[in-house]
Structures are given as structure tokens and as C-alpha cells.
Amino acid sequence: MLGHMALMLLAPRVWPVAAFADEPGPARPLQATREDWKEILPEDRYHILFEEGTEPARSSPLDKEYGDGTYICAACYQPLFDSADKFDSGTGWPSFTRPLPGAMDTKRDFKLIWPRTEYHCSRCGGHQGHVFKDGPPPTGERWCNNGLALEFVPQGQPLPPLRDPGQ
């Protein structure tokens, strides 16, 4: 028992699935269920965020966005990335060297033959993308994000209040 608890304490924050209010797993601050998100999100955004879809490369205007500002979760509006950490990876997806502190949780993903690290918004569980270790300094990481899972708020514009459609 003690060993099990120690393991849980030592384990990184890698969870088998994104958790929602309507399923067992780590508690999240939101009340929203998948159905709640489905009601307020456009179908293409819902597919990426809550069915772990991937948009076609070069399909998002945010791939070529290099203005100053903040990238927020398209579902719950939690700030996820600072524009200072964005770089052109040439992949056709918005790419960052790191997320804002505490903004993401990760899990292993075996959809392709080799394991990848999936990441999702730590507030709502919405899928964002995958992180790879072939990025530029200062982290050497490439956080490869779906543009549809983000919204860009230019510097000087107020961030929208966080939302929870389950409340």
C-alpha cells in the first residue's frame, strides 16, 4: 500500500486519458462534459479538442501568425502559449518551444507505431497536440499544436474570461 502511494507521488503528470467531469480520473476544475463542449464549439474545433483529431498541415492561419500576443485554449480560454515562444518549424502546424507554466498535461499516445507524447489543456482536458524533442533552443522541444485548438489574442487586447459551459 505504502509502495503504491509512493509510486503515485513520484509519477509524472502523465495520465492515460484526458479526464472530463463525467468520467473517473483526476479531478478537473471544470464541470463541463463532452456534450456541453459539443454544444458550444464548431464541429471542426470539437473534433480536434475532444476527439483527438489532427487538422491538415498548413490549414491554420495561426501557422503563419507571428504577432505579439497570447494563444489561448479554443475551448475554455485558458492561456496556453506566449507568442515569444513560437517558431517556424516548417511542419505546417503552429509550433512552440514551451507552453505557459502549468498550462498543459501530457500522456503517452500509441496511435502511430512509435510512442508520442500527447498534450492537452490542463484546465478543460481539450487535446492540443504532440510534443517532440527536436525543437530549437532554449528547450529543444517542439510543441506541435493544432491551430483549431487555439485562439490568438493580440497584445493589447483583453483576454476573454475563462469559460466552463457545464456551469
Ligand SMILES: [Zn+2]
Ligand atoms: Zn482548455
